[in-house]
Amino acid sequence: MHINMTSRIQSEKLSYHPSASSQKSQSSVSFLDAMKQAKTDTVTVSNTPDLKKVYDQLSPAAKNVLERMKSGKHDIAIKEWSAFCGELEKLGAISEEDYFYTRGELQMVPLGAFNPDGSFSQYANPPLSSELRNDNRQRISGIEHWSVNQYLSDSDWSGDPFQYLNGWHSTLLSWRSELSLMKNPDSSPMYRNFSPITEQANSCEKVMDVVKNLMQIK
Secondary structure (H helix, E strand, C coil): CECCCCCCCCCCCCCEECCCCCCCCCCCCCHHHHHHHHCCCCCCCCCCCCHHHHHHHCCHHHHHHHHHHHCCCCCCCHHHHHHHHHHHHHCCCCCHHHHHHHCCCEEEEECEEECCCCCEEECCCCCCCHHHHHHHHHHHCCCCCCEEEEECCHHHCCCCHHHHHHHHHHHHHHHHHHHHCCECCCCCECCCCCHHHHHHHHHHHHHHHHHHHHHCCC
16 A cells, blocks of 8 residues: 655644655754754763673663563553663663663654655554554554553563563564565555565664673673
């Protein structure tokens, strides 16, 4: 399915983000841009950070989160996890994209991908909450951006970050598998670009691996 990217749809429940490959309007500032502007004193590190140095620079609150996770406690609040991921990003243990994809307070659900000819293929059956899907079904069909924020409530959070990341990772991969099997009337693949989904799934794996390695450091 192809959609025309013409008008920007505003909603109190939704925030939309442009694809990394699309051009941003000078009159609008995306959520990612706003968050980037809010971040200061970012530490510049290599692509392969020394996790021992990262651990040593974590705040007492962040180390407390690690210790509780290591002890098997499932009492990590969403805001604690988000702040913890923010420290990991600032120290270079994860990328800025990893932070936005895994911080827990919201899920950035990709709605489609751009094709080589510049057209936009909208993904079928995005994993949206029933409330968001029912309230905004018509709005989603005409947006100009490729993802939508799905905010998590306390009831959606178990207190176990690994359970959350594993669950979202599985959801993304199952959805990608479903989309890969869809065909056009001429039997050609309906979708060829799954990178927005794959990138998020990879971020979930990466953050889990980083945290597990940090938990082994004393």
